[in-house]
Amino acid sequence: MTSMRDTPGAPAGSTPDRTSRGIGAIIQRPLVPDRPARRLSQLVVGLTLYGISSAMVIQSGLGVEPWDALSQGLSRTFGLGVGVWTNIIGALVLLLWIPLRNKPGLGTVLNVLMIGTVMDLFMAWTPVPEAMWLRWTVLISGVVLNGVATGMYIGAGLGPGPRDGLMTGWAARGHSIRAVRWVIELTVLVIGFLLGATLGIGTLIYAVAIGPLSQIFIPMFDLKGRTPKEPEPGAGRSGAPDDEPVPDVKSRTPDGDAP
Numbered sequence: 001m002t003s004m005r006d007t008p009g010a011p012a013g014s015t016p017d018r019t020s021r022g023i024g025a026i027i028q029r030p031l032v033p034d035r036p037a038r039r040l041s042q043l044v045v046g047l048t049l050y051g052i053s054s055a056m057v058i059q060s061g062l063g064v065e066p067w068d069a070l071s072q073g074l075s076r077t078f079g080l081g082v083g084v085w086t087n088i089i090g091a092l093v094l095l096l097w098i099p100l101r102n103k104p105g106l107g108t109v110l111n112v113l114m115i116g117t118v119m120d121l122f123m124a125w126t127p128v129p130e131a132m133w134l135r136w137t138v139l140i141s142g143v144v145l146n147g148v149a150t151g152m153y154i155g156a157g158l159g160p161g162p163r164d165g166l167m168t169g170w171a172a173r174g175h176s177i178r179a180v181r182w183v184i185e186l187t188v189l190v191i192g193f194l195l196g197a198t199l200g201i202g203t204l205i206y207a208v209a210i211g212p213l214s215q216i217f218i219p220m221f222d223l224k225g226r227t228p229k230e231p232e233p234g235a236g237r238s239g240a241p242d243d244e245p246v247p248d249v250k251s252r253t254p255d256g257d258a259p
Contacts, residue, residue: 038223039156039157039158039223040106040156040158042152042153042155042156042221042223043106043107043110043152043153043156043158044110044114045152046149046150046151046152046153046154046155046156046221047107047110047111047114047115047118047149047153048114048118048149049145049146049148049149049152050115050118050146050149050150050153051083051114051115051116051117051118051119051122052118052119052122052145052149053141053142053143053145053146053148053149054068054086054115054119054142054146055083055118055119055120055122055123055126055142056122056138056139056141056142056145057138057139057142057143057146057202057206058072058082058119058123058198059123059126059128059129059138060129060135060136060138060139060142060202061128061129061135061198061200062135062136062139062198062200062201062202063139063198063199063200063201063202063203063204063205063206064192064197064198064199064202064203064206065146065203065206065207065210066185066186066188066189066192066203066207067086067089067163067185067188068082068086068192068197069188069189069192069193069197069198069199069203070085070089070188070189070191070192070195070197071083071085071086071089071116071192072085072192072195072196072197072198073191073192073193073194073195073196073197074089074192074195076195076196076197077195077196081116081119081120081123082116082119082120082123083115083116083117083118083119083120083121083123084116084120085116086115086116086119087112087113087115087116087117088116090111090112090115090116090161090162090163091112091162093162093163093166094108094112094162094165096166097162097165097166097169100165100166100169100170100172100173101169102165102169104159104162104165105158105159105160106158106159107153107156107157107158107159107160107161108159108160108161108162108165109159111153111159111160111161111162112161112162115161139202139205140205143202143205143206143209143210143213144209144213146206146210146213147209147210147213147214147216147217148213148217150210150213150214150217150218151214151216151217151218151219151220151221151222152217152221154214154218154221154222155217155218155219155220155221155222155223155224156221156223157222157223157224163184166184167180167181167184170184189203
């Protein structure tokens with residue numbers, strides 16, 4: 001098969017057209033332009049979907065994510081709704097930003113107020129699935145939707161969530177973001193389990209899937225990202241000149257801004 005590079009009559013050093021750049025270029029292209037009103041609306045929709053998706057994972061009864069495990073454990077031990085505890089934990093974690101000298105944004109404040117509230121409302125209005133196939137459907141749908149929601153609220157660029165800022169702020173002091181995330185999330189997961197949270201296959205699926213899903217959806221909803229331009233002569237597949245570094249869109253953590 002004759003490749004684009006070997007097409008007769010094509011000038012040396014020519015690059016494939018835009019349609020042949022592959023799925024990577026499509027994923028990294030922002031879906032919407034950067035406008036202030038779009039940022040706020042995307043943030044609100046993203047946080048709403050995050051609360052709905054988290055509630056779906058909980059309602060599946062097949063396991064919860066680490067921070068929701070802590071909220072669920074506290075709810076089962078001391079009362080109040082899972083969403084109420086989610087908001088309380090978010091506010092308490094925000095206090096830990098003070099020694100880290102992190103500055104909250106509008107997205108940070110709305111994160112604390114909205115996610116838990118949406119969770120409780122959704123779980124109050126929707127029935128708990130009983131059939132196993134339906135529980136699995138709710139779980140998988142919730143995990144995927146959570147990835148979309150993560151991309152939307154982080155891509156709005158109006159401030160990370162309190163848990164995200166805690167991880168990135170700690171990592172900024174010279175620690176690995178991956179190690180920091182594991183330490184924090186394993187700690188809250190164990191505490192949640194000891195308090196009676198439901199851990200299971202859903203917990204594992206969420207842990208494995210949320211990173212790759214976030215790497216797909218964050219660039220798609222990144223309003224700070226630049227729309228790809230036509231490659232200049234001598235440019236590589238990314239559209240950047242060969243002698244310039246290519247921005248790494250995956251440098252962001254799945255849970256917040258770039259470390």
